[in-house]
Amino acid sequence: MSGIIKLGVIGDPINHSLSPNIHKLFAERAKIEIEYLAYRVASSNLENFIKSFFKDGGTGLNVTLPHKVDCLNSVDEFSLIVKKIGAANTLRREKGTNKIFADSTDGMGLIKGLHGAKINEIKSDILIIGAGGAAQSIIHNLQDRHPRVIVIANRTKEKIKPVISRFPPLDYDDLYPNTQVVDIETYINQWNHQGFHTVINATSARKDSDFKWCESLPIEDATNFYDLSYSMPDETTPFIKWARHQGNSSVRKNISDGFGMLIHQAALSFEIWTGIKPDTNISKGELFNG
Ligand code: ATR
Numbered sequence: 332m333s334g335i336i337k338l339g340v341i342g343d344p345i346n347h348s349l350s351p352n353i354h355k356l357f358a359e360r361a362k363i364e365i366e367y368l369a370y371r372v373a374s375s376n377l378e379n380f381i382k383s384f385f386k387d388g389g390t391g392l393n394v395t396l397p398h399k400v401d402c403l404n405s406v407d408e409f410s411l412i413v414k415k416i417g418a419a420n421t422l423r424r425e426k427g428t429n430k431i432f433a434d435s436t437d438g439m440g441l442i443k444g445l446h447g448a449k450i451n452e453i454k455s456d457i458l459i460i461g462a463g464g465a466a467q468s469i470i471h472n473l474q475d476r477h478p479r480v481i482v483i484a485n486r487t488k489e490k491i492k493p494v495i496s497r498f499p500p501l502d503y504d505d506l507y508p509n510t511q512v513v514d515i516e517t518y519i520n521q522w523n524h525q526g527f528h529t530v531i532n533a534t535s536a537r538k539d540s541d542f543k544w545c546e547s548l549p550i551e552d553a554t555n556f557y558d559l560s561y562s563m564p565d566e567t568t569p570f571i572k573w574a575r576h577q578g579n580s581s582v583r584k585n586i587s588d589g590f591g592m593l594i595h596q597a598a599l600s601f602e603i604w605t606g607i608k609p610d611t612n613i614s615k616g617e618l619f620n621g
Pocket of ligand 1: 462464465486487533535536538
């Protein structure tokens with residue numbers, strides 16, 4: 332086998348993807364040679380592309396919107412987490428068998444991103460705003476940290492129930508709470524509020540005014556806010572602008588965008604493909620300007 336490891340990311344659109352630059356930095360620092368390209372792949376060509384990429388010697392692919400669910404039709408095996416969330420962001424060719432294996436690093440990327448933002452020890456209530464694919468990709472890993480409860484709020488209420496039904500309490504021993512996932516109405520009516528430990532934005536909202544509907548949510552005591560979206564170095568995401576005005580102004584809030592999660596989910600993919608844990612100490616400036 333030649334030394335160069337053939338990798339890539341598929342999506343549509345794909346020109347905004349930071350993944351090629353992130354993986355280039357990982358490889359430089361790990362002193363290995365990779366080729367990591369961004370491929371714009373239409374849905375109609377998805378299966379053909381995935382199969383050809385691996386048949387032609389590809390080692391791994393990241394998968395982004397809109398293919399995270401449909402890519403599963405083109406793979407041979409899934410990780411447990413992919414089975415649970417019904418979506419993948421990392422495909423690899425298994426050595427020996429050449430089978431295509433699907434995994435998801437988003438949820439663990441979030442947990443590492445939260446740690447990086449010093450949002451640790453998630454024992455009390457978590458609020459996730461949004462009920463699309465981004466929300467689904469993180470719920471299992473959050474459940475696995477045993478918060479008291481995970482609450483879902485979404486602009487379109489009907490979309491919450493199908494998400495909740497995917498995530499029954501994990502079957503653990505008595506040492507941990509079996510974290511339930513509930514909708515915001517159930518939480519308000521049936522749980523005693525302890526204040527949210529962390530509020531996570533999993534919507535694709537793009538405008539500052541998009542978070543106005545969240546004003547009715549009981550987040551007055553929340554002190555940690557984490558956005559799965561990230562912004563350019565000199566910009567701020569709408570969620571972060573909104574979060575700054577929430578709650579008690581005399582209490583110090585911990586507010587972070589999803590840049591850390593972006594780097595960590597990429598690092599976990601890199602490790603799946605190469606066996607190397609890359610150096611994740613990457614700044615926004617380095618990535619956007621370099
Ligand atoms: P993804 O896979 O990125 O999560 P998605 O499945 O389209 O994308 O889901 C997007 C999420 O962002 C949804 O929860 C969506 O809310 P609706 O179900 O009400 O559409 C939410 N979202 C998108 N634009 C929004 C906006 N302007 N305000 C509030 N929520 C928004």
